[in-house]
Amino acid sequence: MDGSVVKGATPEGPAAVEGAPQGAPEADLTALVAELERIVGENWVYTAEHELRTYESDGLLQYRVIPAAAVLPATAEEVQAVVKACADAGVPWVARGAGSGLSGGALPISDGVLIVVARMKRVLDVDLANQRICVEPGVTNANVSAAVGPAFFYPPDPSSQIVCSIGGNVAENSGGAHCFKYGFTTNYVTGLEVVLPDGELVQIGGMELDHPGYDLLGAFVGSEGTLGVATKVWLRVVPSPETVKTLVAFFDTTRHAGEAVSQIVQAGVVPGAIEMMDEKAIEASEQMAHAGYPAGRGAALLVELDGAERECEARFEEVVGICEACGSDDVRVARDEAERQLFWKTRKAAFPAMGRISPNYFVQDGVIPRTKLPEVLERIEALGKEYGMIVANVFHAGDGNLHPLVCYDGRNEGEAERAEELSGKILDACLDAGGSITGEHGVGVDKKKHMPKMFEEPDLDAFQRLRCAFDPAGLANPGKVMPTPRLCGEVPGPYRQHPLEAAGLAERF
Numbered sequence: 001m002d003g004s005v006v007k008g009a010t011p012e013g014p015a016a017v018e019g020a021p022q023g024a025p026e027a028d029l030t031a032l033v034a035e036l037e038r039i040v041g042e043n044w045v046y047t048a049e050h051e052l053r054t055y056e057s058d059g060l061l062q063y064r065v066i067p068a069a070a071v072l073p074a075t076a077e078e079v080q081a082v083v084k085a086c087a088d089a090g091v092p093w094v095a096r097g098a099g100s101g102l103s104g105g106a107l108p109i110s111d112g113v114l115i116v117v118a119r120m121k122r123v124l125d126v127d128l129a130n131q132r133i134c135v136e137p138g139v140t141n142a143n144v145s146a147a148v149g150p151a152f153f154y155p156p157d158p159s160s161q162i163v164c165s166i167g168g169n170v171a172e173n174s175g176g177a178h179c180f181k182y183g184f185t186t187n188y189v190t191g192l193e194v195v196l197p198d199g200e201l202v203q204i205g206g207m208e209l210d211h212p213g214y215d216l217l218g219a220f221v222g223s224e225g226t227l228g229v230a231t232k233v234w235l236r237v238v239p240s241p242e243t244v245k246t247l248v249a250f251f252d253t254t255r256h257a258g259e260a261v262s263q264i265v266q267a268g269v270v271p272g273a274i275e276m277m278d279e280k281a282i283e284a285s286e287q288m289a290h291a292g293y294p295a296g297r298g299a300a301l302l303v304e305l306d307g308a309e310r311e312c313e314a315r316f317e318e319v320v321g322i323c324e325a326c327g328s329d330d331v332r333v334a335r336d337e338a339e340r341q342l343f344w345k346t347r348k349a350a351f352p353a354m355g356r357i358s359p360n361y362f363v364q365d366g367v368i369p370r371t372k373l374p375e376v377l378e379r380i381e382a383l384g385k386e387y388g389m390i391v392a393n394v395f396h397a398g399d400g401n402l403h404p405l406v407c408y409d410g411r412n413e414g415e416a417e418r419a420e421e422l423s424g425k426i427l428d429a430c431l432d433a434g435g436s437i438t439g440e441h442g443v444g445v446d447k448k449k450h451m452p453k454m455f456e457e458p459d460l461d462a463f464q465r466l467r468c469a470f471d472p473a474g475l476a477n478p479g480k481v482m483p484t485p486r487l488c489g490e491v492p493g494p495y496r497q498h499p500l501e502a503a504g505l506a507e508r509f
């Protein structure tokens with residue numbers, strides 16, 4: 001079985017996965033696979049290389065690993081039995097939803113098991129009177145809103161919402177265009193059923209908004225599959241707004257569009273969404289969506305107001321006025337739902353559309369204080385020039401959540417490495433501006449090397465202690481998130497001699 005890390009989607013890619021542990025010996029794996037087949041049926045366990053290729057990467061195609069086996073349980077009980085079997089065999093595993101993650105979180109482990117929850121897509125309960133829905137983890141984000149609509153909706157809406165799973169959203173604490181006004185996944189998860197890494201099935205929270213005791217729910221949301229597998233998710237949903245009004249305004253520069261964002265927010269308007277694309281992103285998206293967006297404009301700002309009709313109407317005029325005052329001479333208001341959908345399609349097409357203008361690209365994800373948008377965008381542009389590479393920008397402007405898309409041609413020797421280096425410098429620029437290395441895509445395998453730039457050793461030790469409390473054997477998605485994997489028994493912090501070593505009774509190798 002080929003369990004190697006493939007370096008790069010095209011000839012060459014970024015550095016191989018460091019610290020990813022190897023799994024069990026071949027003999028133990030054979031026995032484990034037989035046990036997995038007994039649990040879920042042999043049709044739902046894949047071990048052939050051509051079947052496993054489907055799962056070798058997530059949306060971050062630069063990293064690839066073929067797992068020893070992929071298993072597709074259909075129920076929480078099956079997940080529990082699968083995790084227990086892995087625990088008994090000492091084999092590491094990775095949970096996977098739809099595999100749309102962009103930080104390599106669902107990257108398999110060579111000689112480990114990939115637990116794919118995509119078959120678990122039942123809507124278990126819809127309780128509109130109490131504004132709750134309970135779903136299995138494989139339900140797509142879009143289908144949650146569909147199940148409670150049209151009267152209600154589920155606000156966190158990653159642009160990948162038609163494919164990404166709620167389990168993946170929970171693990172990544174996913175965001176989206178509506179998060180500026182409505183908040184992130186963590187603000188909507190009220191309960192989880194989880195299979196812990198030793199195979200125990202537990203419930204954290206439930207229907208209620210809050211629970212006494214430590215906030216374990218908060219710890220699990222955003223834990224990127226390192227604390228267990230979510231098998232059931234209770235979510236809060238909210239009433240759909242009475243009215244939605246959407247515009248796209250075109251500007252000569254992102255600086256002007258950024259100024260409009262600041263002024264809209266300072267005026268006390270809280271748009272349901274406020275999204276920006278720069279010239280390159282407009283060019284690529286237009287080729288895919290054909291919305292009639294003009295070529296050569298520096299920025300397109302999509303603003304959507306939602307809420308009570310009278311308030312929306314009144315404040316919409318204000319927003320149009322601010323856009324014009326900030327230099328937009330082309331403000332297009334969606335005349336009907338079809339046109340609104342076209343505006344959104346163009347924005348949501350931005351990532352995949354980059355393939356139209358570049359053979360390869362890295363999607364970066366950093367956050368900065370909104371007021372720093374102009375200076376950070378200028379620094380990104382300067383970095384692009386320094387590296388001789390195009391960097392397109394698409395972002396959730398209200399949240400200061402940037403998605404620079406670093407374009408490169410992987411067929412050219414060393415270009416992927418240079419693109420990755422440039423991506424790292426963009427994150428440094430975000431940190432220098434007082435921001436973060438990730439806004440919504442998670443750390444995964446891609447950004448763990450950047451974690452020490454944000455956190456001191458004692459912070460990382462605290463994270464590790466929490467992780468070990470859930471997963472003392474270190475089998476759940478090892479090699480991800482944390483920059484320097486440790487064994488759970490190790491004393492965090494700098495090396496201190498063990499008393500047995502001091503007494504000459506034990507030796508450290």
Ligand SMILES: Cc1cc2nc3c(=O)[nH]c(=O)nc-3n(C[C@H](O)[C@H](O)[C@H](O)COP(=O)(O)OP(=O)(O)OC[C@H]3O[C@@H](n4cnc5c(N)ncnc54)[C@H](O)[C@@H]3O)c2cc1C
Binds near residue numbers: 163164166230
């Ligand atoms: C075109 C495109 C646009 C995107 N836009 C956005 C956006 O606007 N906002 C945003 O936040 N993200 C966005 N993403 C990223 C991605 O879609 C999200 O991170 C999403 O939540 C991943 O869900 P998934 O089901 O694909 O998870 P996967 O990629 O399968 O897994 C992601 C992580 O979750 C863990 N995991 C999966 N299921 C479970 C489970 N049941 N229990 C425990 N852990 C689990 C995995 O181990 C992994 O660490 C985008 C991606 C693409 C390709």
